[in-house]
Amino acid sequence: MELTINGRKTTVDDAAVAPEMPLLWVLRDVLNLTGTKFGCGIAACGACTVHVDGQATRACVTPVGSVAGQPIRTIEALGSPEAPHALQQAWVQHNVPQCGYCQSGMLMAAAALLQKNPRPSDADIDAAITNLCRCGTYPRVRAAIHTAAALMQPGKKA
Incomplete structure (x- = not known):
């Protein structure tokens, strides 16, 4: 499956990542982007908020297969120490x-x-x-x- 995360195209192994796997776990456990946090697992707290095509999205309940091909932005791309947002x-x-x-x-x-x-x-x-x-x-x-x-x-x- 191909994902575009923080402006970079990334391919995740279909054998390791099922389309129904929450985006949060793909970000954290597969791609090691740990800035996005797990809080509640039911989209109530917002600790897992990322942008999908510019929209604030709760990654803990978003199946990764539903966002393939859309731009995904995580906290890692919001700013940098040299150029903070x-x-x-x-x-x-x-x-x-x-x-x-x-x-x-x-x-x-x-x-x-x-x-x-x-x-x-x-x-x-x-x-x-x-x-x-x-x-x-x-x-x-x-x-x-x-x-x-x-x-x-x-x-x-x-």
């Missing part, structure tokens, strides 16, 4: 993470939101960010998304 910069500025476990999924959900809506309201953020955070950093998440949105506006240095 505006969201990553804002996350640090607002001290969003505490334990950090949910953060990769939260960042990917926020990136999908800002891609669709570059100036979200608080209500837009609340509707789009359904990820769960046991540490309760939701006010800081909202503030960081607003900061990132401002950084991403034309003429701003991100």
